[in-house]
Amino acid sequence: MGHLAKLGGKLKTWRKRWFVLKNGTLTYWKSQHDMNRKPQGQIMLDEACRINRAEGASTFEIDTGKKVYYLTADSNATMDDWIRVLQNVQRRNATKLLLSRDDQKPTIQGWVTKVKNGHAKKCWCVLLGKMFLYFKAPGETNPLGQINMRDARVEEVEHVSDSDSEEREDPTQSQARLTVAIYPAHQGPTYLILPGKQERDNWLYHLTVVSGGGPNAGTQYEQLVQKLMETDGDPNCVLWRHPILLHTKDAITSPLTSLHSEAMQPEAIKLFKSIQLFMSVAVNQPGIDYHVVLAQNALQHCLDMPELQTEMIGILVKQTSRHTGQKLSVGVQVNKKLGKQTRAPAPPPII
Structure with a gap:
């Protein structure tokens, strides 16, 4: 909980508000002393939310899909703390919701070597709806991370061996390893190294479908x-x-x-x-x-x-x-x- 400046009102001005994060919902009042009254608003941190930095000093945005909230913290460090906490809560909420739905079955899942920022790690990857989740092992409910495939760009790329990989590759097998790149909005790329063409084609197809493809996709x-x-x-x-x-x-x-x-x-x-x-x-x-x-x-x-x-x-x-x-x-x-x-x-x- 804490103070943040929120952009709002008919004249679109910045107003200081008291924010409280509880049970996956970000609620705000005019001041800390008004918490016994009806809140001025609530932001549900569900699977549709996107939380990213915005233009302006110490400013970030929460895009719910229906409305965009612009919030400013007292400092960049405070802003980073808010973003980290909100993103973690949003990920947990989205994952719990997806995993709890009986009608939501994985589109595709399996062991994949995930590479990000020069580090490779073998993970159990699952595509649920528009969410790409990766876990330490099958059956776990708390993912190591996730990518919202909405607005992401998916491409097939050539695999380049990385010296920071946690596993040494057999030179005779490295040529057969194929890579799919995911370029999420406002994030660095994530690379998925797959052992064969069949696996590569499966992941490439399903990830492209949920990301919406591109304007030049297809014949x-x-x-x-x-x-x-x-x-x-x-x-x-x-x-x-x-x-x-x-x-x-x-x-x-x-x-x-x-x-x-x-x-x-x-x-x-x-x-x-x-x-x-x-x-x-x-x-x-x-x-x-x-x-x-x-x-x-x-x-x-x-x-x-x-x-x-x-x-x-x-x-x-x-x-x-x-x-x-x-x-x-x-x-x-x-x-x-x-x-x-x-x-x-x-x-x-x-x-």
């Missing part, structure tokens, strides 16, 4: 869909006239959506040809059986290779979108479904 088709999502699928948007989104009689040379492996790319092109043929051949009585076989083959192709299911949705959107009235509205609805998957690479196959 050109996916980027156009994302831009349409930002307009809420406006039927009058000029993007609908882009050739990549329109029906074509020509074959495609590359998949419409991101695929995990190069081996899937020719399969996606074959799928496009099958659907294109199904839609272009006239339906008449003698050809009904042929159409049924074409449809069955395309659907079976996607059942055998689940990674192609998103590609199939994209193909149907493209081949039924001619920027004309009713057909366009169908494209908008399907694009809304597809748009949820356009900011990250396609998921790796489950082995």
